[in-house]
Amino acid sequence: MLWAQLIIQGFLLGTLYTLMSLGLNAIYGVLKAVNWAHGAFIMLGAYTAYWLFEFFGLNPYISVILAALLLTLVGTFSYDVYVKPFIGRPNFGSIMLITTYGLALVLINTARYFWTDVLRGVRLGEAPISIGDISISKPYFYGGLFAIGIAAIFYIFIEHTRLGKAIRATSQDRIASMLMTIDTNRLSRLIYMLGAGLAGATGALITPIFAITPEAGMVLGLKAIMVVIIGGLGSYMGSLIGGLLLGFSEVFGAFFLGAGNQPLIYLLVFVIVLAVRPSGIMGEK
Amino acid sequence: MVNLKLQIYLAAINVKQILLILLFVTFMVAFPQVASDYFVSFLALLLMYIALAQCWNIFSGYTGYWSMGHQVFLGVGCYTMAILRIRYNFYEYFILPICGVMGALTAILLAFIALRLRGSYFTICSIAFAEIFKILALNLEWLTNGGAGILLPPVYKLYDFYYQMLVMTITLTILAYLIKRSSFGYALFAIKDDEDAARSVGINTFFYKTVVLLITAFFLGIIGGFYAEFLTYIDPYVAFADIPLLVAILSTIMGGLGEVFGPIYGALIYVPLMECLWISFPYVYLIILGCSLVLIIRFMPEGILPYIAKIRFRLALGG
Numbered sequence: 001m002l003w004a005q006l007i008i009q010g011f012l013l014g015t016l017y018t019l020m021s022l023g024l025n026a027i028y029g030v031l032k033a034v035n036w037a038h039g040a041f042i043m044l045g046a047y048t049a050y051w052l053f054e055f056f057g058l059n060p061y062i063s064v065i066l067a068a069l070l071l072t073l074v075g076t077f078s079y080d081v082y083v084k085p086f087i088g089r090p091n092f093g094s095i096m097l098i099t100t101y102g103l104a105l106v107l108i109n110t111a112r113y114f115w116t117d118v119l120r121g122v123r124l125g126e127a128p129i130s131i132g133d134i135s136i137s138k139p140y141f142y143g144g145l146f147a148i149g150i151a152a153i154f155y156i157f158i159e160h161t162r163l164g165k166a167i168r169a170t171s172q173d174r175i176a177s178m179l180m181t182i183d184t185n186r187l188s189r190l191i192y193m194l195g196a197g198l199a200g201a202t203g204a205l206i207t208p209i210f211a212i213t214p215e216a217g218m219v220l221g222l223k224a225i226m227v228v229i230i231g232g233l234g235s236y237m238g239s240l241i242g243g244l245l246l247g248f249s250e251v252f253g254a255f256f257l258g259a260g261n262q263p264l265i266y267l268l269v270f271v272i273v274l275a276v277r278p279s280g281i282m283g284e285k
Numbered sequence: 286m287v288n289l290k291l292q293i294y295l296a297a298i299n300v301k302q303i304l305l306i307l308l309f310v311t312f313m314v315a316f317p318q319v320a321s322d323y324f325v326s327f328l329a330l331l332l333m334y335i336a337l338a339q340c341w342n343i344f345s346g347y348t349g350y351w352s353m354g355h356q357v358f359l360g361v362g363c364y365t366m367a368i369l370r371i372r373y374n375f376y377e378y379f380i381l382p383i384c385g386v387m388g389a390l391t392a393i394l395l396a397f398i399a400l401r402l403r404g405s406y407f408t409i410c411s412i413a414f415a416e417i418f419k420i421l422a423l424n425l426e427w428l429t430n431g432g433a434g435i436l437l438p439p440v441y442k443l444y445d446f447y448y449q450m451l452v453m454t455i456t457l458t459i460l461a462y463l464i465k466r467s468s469f470g471y472a473l474f475a476i477k478d479d480e481d482a483a484r485s486v487g488i489n490t491f492f493y494k495t496v497v498l499l500i501t502a503f504f505l506g507i508i509g510g511f512y513a514e515f516l517t518y519i520d521p522y523v524a525f526a527d528i529p530l531l532v533a534i535l536s537t538i539m540g541g542l543g544e545v546f547g548p549i550y551g552a553l554i555y556v557p558l559m560e561c562l563w564i565s566f567p568y569v570y571l572i573i574l575g576c577s578l579v580l581i582i583r584f585m586p587e588g589i590l591p592y593i594a595k596i597r598f599r600l601a602l603g604g
Contacts, residue, residue, distance in 0.1 A: 033405055085583050093405025094351035097412075098534065099582055101353075105575030113568050222416055225409060233406070263420045271398065271417065274410065278401050 001133040006251055008136060012144035014247025016206060019147040020220065021227035021239045022154060023198030029171035029234045030184075030191040031087070033096035037078065039221020040107040041071050041196045045203020046212040047111065053122045053207075060122050060207050061142060064150075067204040068197040075196025078103050079189050087188065104217060111214035121211035139208035146205050154198070155236070167191060171234065226266070230273045232283025241281055245269060313451055317444055325447055329515075331556050332450035336508055338533035338540075338548030339457040340501040343464060345534075346543040348494055349477030350403075353530065354395065354411030357418045358388040358502040360524035362509020364422065367435040367519055381510045388506020389499045391418070396495040403480070415525060422521035434520030437513060446515040453508055454549075460504075461545045464497075473497060477543070531574065532559060539581050541588030550589060 020042065027035045045067040052058040052066065082103045086095050128135045158164040169177040170184050178184050203212075210216070227246050231238025246266055253265030273281060313332075317325045337359070345351050362384040369380045399410035422429045429435070464470045472493045475483040484490050513519050532555065533548070540551025563570045585592070 034409055082579055089586070091349065091351065091404070094408045095582060097353070097405055097408050098351070099579045101531070102575035102578035105578075106572050109568065109571040109575070113572075222413070226413060229409060229413065261424055264424055267417045267420060270413065274398050278398070278410075279406070 014244035018243030023195030041199035043217035045200030071200025232280030238282030358505035362506035384510035392502030
C-alpha cells in the first residue's frame with residue numbers, strides 16, 4: 001500500500017514536471033535554443049494565480065487560463081527584445097541562453113522588488129482524497145489531472161492541426177520549411193508565446209502545492225531544464241519520460257533518504273543519464 | 286646582417302605598447318600605498334573579475350564553447366582552502382596548489398560529462414554541473430557544513446589579496462598571449478571555426494578542449510583559494526555564485542571575445558559601472574545587469590574595439 005501511495009505521488013508530481021518542460025521542449029524544437037527564462041515565466045504564472053486568489057478569491061484552477069494568456073503576452077514582448085535580434089547569429093544557442101538568463105534576472109528581480117521574498121502560496125484547505133489506505137492531497141490530484149489534460153490538448157495541437165504540422169516541419173528543417181512558404185519567423189514568435197503560456201499554466205497549477213518566492217524562478221527553471229536534458233532536447237516523449245523519472249526519484253528519494261537529501265537523488269539520476277547517454281534518453285545523436 | 290632573426294623579433298615588438306603596459310603595472314603595484322581601503326578593495330575585486338574573465342576568455346573565447354559553469358572551479362577552490370585550513374590547519378601557500386589541482390579534477394569530471402556535447406548543449410550542461418556542486422555543498426554537511434558555511438581565521442588580508450590578484454591577472458594575461466601565439470592556440474581557434482574540419486586534419490579536438498579546460502580550472506581553483514582567504518567566510522551561495530561569472534562573461538564580450546586584452550578593456554569599463562549602480566540602487570542593480578546583458582550582446586557583438594577604431598578613424602579624417 002505504501003508503494004502504491006509513493007508511486008501515485010511520484011506519478012502526479014512527474015506529470016507536473018512533464019508539463020513544466022513541455023514548453024521548453026517546444027521552443028527548443030523550433031529555435032534550437034533553450035529558454036532560460038522558463039522558470040521565471042512559471043514563477044510569474046504562479047504569482048498571477050496567487051494574486052487572483054488573494055484579491056478576487058478566484059480558484060487557481062480557473063486562473064490557469066488567465067495565467068496562460070497573461071504569460072503569452074509577456075512572452076511576445078520578451079521575444080521581441082531578448083530572442084528575435086539574435087536569430088541567425090553563429091552560436092545562437094549559447095547566445096539565447098545568456099540573453100534569456102538576463103531576462104530571468106530582470107523578471108525575478110522585478111518580482112522581488114515589488115513582492116519581496118516572502119513565501120506565498122494558495123491554501124485551499126480541502127480534505128485529501130482517500131481510497132482505502134491511499135490518500136492523495138487534492139492539489140496534487142487536480143494538478144496531475146490538469147497537467148495530463150493540457151499535455152493532451154498540446155499533443156493534439158501538434159499532431160493533428162495544420163499549424164502543428166508547420167511547427168513539426170520547422171523543427172525538422174528550418175530552411176526547407178522556409179522554402180515551403182512557412183513563415184518561420186512568425187512561427188518562432190508563436191512557439192515562444194506558446195511555451196511561455198504553458199509555463200504560466202504550470203505556474204498556476206503549482207501554487208496550491210508549493211509556496212512560491214521570486215527566487216523559485218531559477219530553481220524551477222533549472223528543474224525544467226534538467227527534465228529536458230534527461231529526456232532529450234526536442235523530444236516530447238523524452239519530456240514525458242524525463243518528467244516522470246524526476247517525479248519518481250524526488251518522491252522516493254525524499255521517502256528513503258529524508259527530504260534534505262532529496263536533490264542528491266535526482267542529481268545522481270541526472271549525472272548517470274548524462275554520463276551514459278549525453279544527448280538524453282530519447283535525444284538523437 | 287648581424288642577426289636577421291633578432292632584428293625581426295625586435296621590429297615585431299611594439300615599444301609603445303610595452304611601455305604602456307609597464308607603466309600600467311607599475312601604477313597598479315604602487316597604487317595601494319596612496320589609496321583608501323575602499324578603493325583598494327574595489328580594485329582587488331576588479332582584478333579578480335579580470336582574472337575570471339581572462340580564464341573564461343581562454344576557454345570559451347578561444348574554443349567557442351560558451352561555458353556558464355566556470356564558477357564551479359572557483360567554488361571548489363574556495364572550499365578546498367576553507368576545509369584544509371580549518372580542519373587540518375595547513376599553511377596557506379601550501380594549500381593553493383591543492384586548490385588548483387582540485388579545480389582541475391572537477392574540470393576532468395565536467396570534460397567527461399559535457400565536453401562530448403556541442404553548442405548550447407554544452408552550455409546547459411555546464412550550468413547544470415555548477416548547480417549540482419552548489420546543491421552538493423548544501424547537502425554534504427559533514428564536509429562543507431551545509432548552508433551554515435565555514436568561517437576562516439579572520440585575518441586582515443586586503444593588501445595581500447590585492448597583490449595576489451594582480452599577480453594572477455598578469456600571469457593569466459601572459460598565458461592567454463602565449464596560448465594564442467602557439468600551435469596549441471591555433472588548434473583551439475580551429476575548433477572554434479569548424480570542429481569537424483579541425484578533426485579531419487588530425488587535431489585531437491577532445492584532448493585540446495580538455496587540456497584548456499584543465500588549465501583554466503587550475504587557475505580558477507587558485508583564485509578561489511585566495512578569494513576564500515579574503516572573504517574569511519564562505520557558504521555555497523557565495524562560493525558558487527553565478528553573478529561574478531556573468532559579469533566576467535559580459536566584460537569579455539564587451540572587450541572582444543578571443544582577444545588577449547579583451548577581458549581587461551571590458552572589465553575596466555563594465556565593472557566600475559556595475560559598482561556605481563550597485564552602490565546607488567541595490568535592488569535594481571540585477572535588473573540593470575539583465576538589461577545591459579542583452580544590450581551588449583545585441584549592439585557590441587565584436588566588442589568595444591571596433592567602435593573605438595571607428596571614432597579614431599573619424600578623428601583622423603577630421604584632423
